[in-house]
C-alpha cells in the first residue's frame with residue numbers, strides 16, 4: 001500500500017528508447033538467472049534417479065493389440081503418463097523384490113523355490129490388476145465420449161429449436177415448370193385486336209360481386225355508368241362504320257337510362273332508414289337492422305315481427321288509448337319483441353334487464369286477451385279469474401299490481417293481489433266478488449286455493465314473473481300446486497303445429513285481406529267453432545264465437561260486439577244462419593261446408609243483402625262429396641261459374657249414393673270458390 005502510495009508520489013522520469021531497451025535487457029537477464037538458480041535448487045533437492053529399467057516383460061494385453069489405430073491416435077497424453085507411472089512403480093517393486101530375494105537366497109536356499117512360485121503368483125495378480133485398471137480407464141473414456149456426444153446433440157437440438165432447422169428443403173417441381181409452354185410467336189403478333197372489335201375497347205378489369213355489381217358502391221350509380229358506357233361505345237362504333245342513328249334505338253336508350261335511374265335491387269333497398277318507411281315497405285334488411293338497433297334477439301320458430309310502435313301493435317283501440325293516457329310514448333325493446341308474441345298467446349320466456357319495462361310487456365297482451373272475453377259478472381265470477389300472475393315477493397307482486405291497474409282501470413278490468421301479511425279471508429272474499437286478474441305470491445295463492453277461498457276454473461293465462469328467482473327461492477312446489485288447480489282442459493296442446501289445419505292459413509289470408517270489413521266464418525260443430533275462434537284470436541284477429549252452447553248472455557255479448565265492430569269476425573254454427581238478426585256482412589266463409597244445399601243458401605244469404613255486393617267463399621274437401629251434385633246444380637241454375645274441379649268430379653255427376661264413391665281423404669281441398 002505504502003509502495004503504491006510512494007509510486008504515486010514519485011515524479012515521472014523521461015527515458016529515451018535506448019535506455020528503455022537497456023533496462024528491459026537487464027530485467028530479462030536477471031529473470032533468466034533467477035530461473036536457473038531455482039531449477040538447480042530443485043534438482044539438488046531430488047533423490048538420485050535409479051538406473052533405467054529393463055524393457056517390460058509383461059505380455060501385452062490382447063485387447064490392446066487389437067486397438068483401433070484411430071483410438072491410439074486419439075489416446076491422450078494422460079494415458080501414456082499413467083502407463084509410464086505404472087511401469088515405474090512395477091519396476092521399483094520388482095527391484096525391491098530382487099534385492100529381498102538376493103538376501104533371502106543367501107540365508108535360506110530351500111525357500112527359494114517356494115518364493116519363486118509366490119512371486120509368479122504375485123506377478124500374475126499384478127498383471128491382472130493392471131489389465132483391470134486399463135479396462136476401467138477405457139470404459140471411463142468411452143462414457144466420457146458418449147456424454148460429450150449427448151451434450152453436442154442436445155446443443156444441436158436447442159439451436160434447431162431457436163434458430164430453426166437447417167435441413168435443406170427438397171425442391172418440388174411444379175407442373176407449370178415441368179410442362180412449360182413455349183409459344184413460337186411473339187405477343188405483338190397477336191392479331192385478335194384487329195380482327196375482333198371486342199378487344200378494341202377493352203373494359204377495365206372489375207371484381208364482380210353478387211349479380212355483377214361492385215360491393216360497397218351504389219348499384220344505381222353502377223347501372224347508370226354501365227348504360228352511359230354502352231351508349232358511348234355504340235355511338236363511336238356507328239361513327240366509325242358510318243351507320244346512321246335510328247329513332248327506335250334512341251327510344252331504347254332512353255328506356256334503359258330511365259330503368260337505370262329507377263333501378264332498385266330487390267330487397268336491397270338502401271334508400272331510406274327503416275324509421276322513414278311504412279310497415280309494408282320494410283324489407284328483410286330493414287327488419288334485421290331494426291332488431292339490431294334495439295338489441296332484440298329470439299329463439300324459436302314462427303316468430304312474428306316485432307312491433308315498431310304502439311299504433312302498429314294489435315293491442316286494440318281501447319288498450320292503445322289507455323297506453324296513451326298512461327303516457328308511454330314508445331314501446332321498450334322487450335315490449336316490441338314480446339307483445340306480438342303474447343298477442344298470439346304463444347308461450348314466451350322474456351329476458352331483459354331490470355327496469356326495461358318487462359311488466360307492461362306481459363300485462364298488455366294479458367289485458368288484450370281479457371278484453372276479448374265476457375266481463376266477469378255474477379254468472380261467471382264463481383269460476384275465478386281469467387289470468388294469474390305469480391311473483392316471488394310481496395313487493396314485486398304489489399309493483400305488478402300497480403302497473404296492471406294503470407291500464408286495467410281504463411278497461412273496467414278488476415285486479416286483486418293475494419300476498420302474505422294480509423288477511424287471507426279478506427283476500428278470498430275479494431276474489432269471490434269477481435276479478436279478471438289475480439296477482440299473487442305462490443305460497444299464499446296455493447293456501448287460498450287449498451282452503452277453497454278461490455278457484456281457477458276459467459284461468460287460461462299464467463305469468464311467472466322472475467320465474468328463475470321463484471325456483472331459486474324454493475317456490476317450485478307451490479307454483480306447481482297452483483298450476484295443478486287449473487283445469488287440464490284449459491291446457492294448450494303439446495304440439496301446437498299438429499293442431500294447425502292446412503285450411504287455416506287460407507282462412508287467415510282471406511281475413512287479413514278483409515281489412516276493417518266484417519265476415520262470418522261458418523263451422524259445422526260447436527267445438528270446431530270454438531277452436532277456430534281460438535286460433536283466429538291467437539293470430540291476432542278481432543274475433544268472437546257464436547253457437548248453441550253459449551248462454552243467452554254470452555250470445556248477446558258476442559252479437560253486440562260484432563254489431564258495434566268491436567269484433568269484425570264472427571265464427572258461428574248454423575244458429576247464426578237462421579233466425580238471428582245479424583247485420584249484413586262483406587264476406588261469408590264456409591270454413592266447413594254444410595251437408596245440404598239449403599243450409600248453404602241460408603249461410604251465404606248473410607252477405608249481399610239489400611242490393612249490396614257480397615262475397616262467399618267455401619272450402620270444399622272430399623269430406624263434402626254429399627253436396628257436390630246439388631251444389632253443381634245450384635250454381636248452374638243460378639248462372640254462376642262452376643269451378644272445373646267440381647264440374648269434373650264424379651260425385652258432382654250423380655246423386656249421392658247412386659255410384660260407388662272412393663273413401664274420402666281428410667282435408668283434401670277440391671277448391672275454394674268465391
Ligand SMILES: Nc1ncnc2c1ncn2[C@@H]1O[C@H](COP(=O)(O)OP(=O)(O)OP(=O)(O)O)[C@@H](O)[C@H]1O
Pocket residue numbers: 327328329330331332335352353354355356357358359360403
Ligand atoms: N314503454 C314505456 N314507456 C315509458 N315508461 C315505461 C314503459 N314501459 C315501462 N315503463 C316504466 O318503466 C319503469 C320500469 O318498468 P318495469 O317495472 O316494468 O321494469 P322491469 O323490467 O319489470 O323491472 P324489474 O326487473 O326491476 O322488475 C316503470 O316505472 C314503468 O312504468
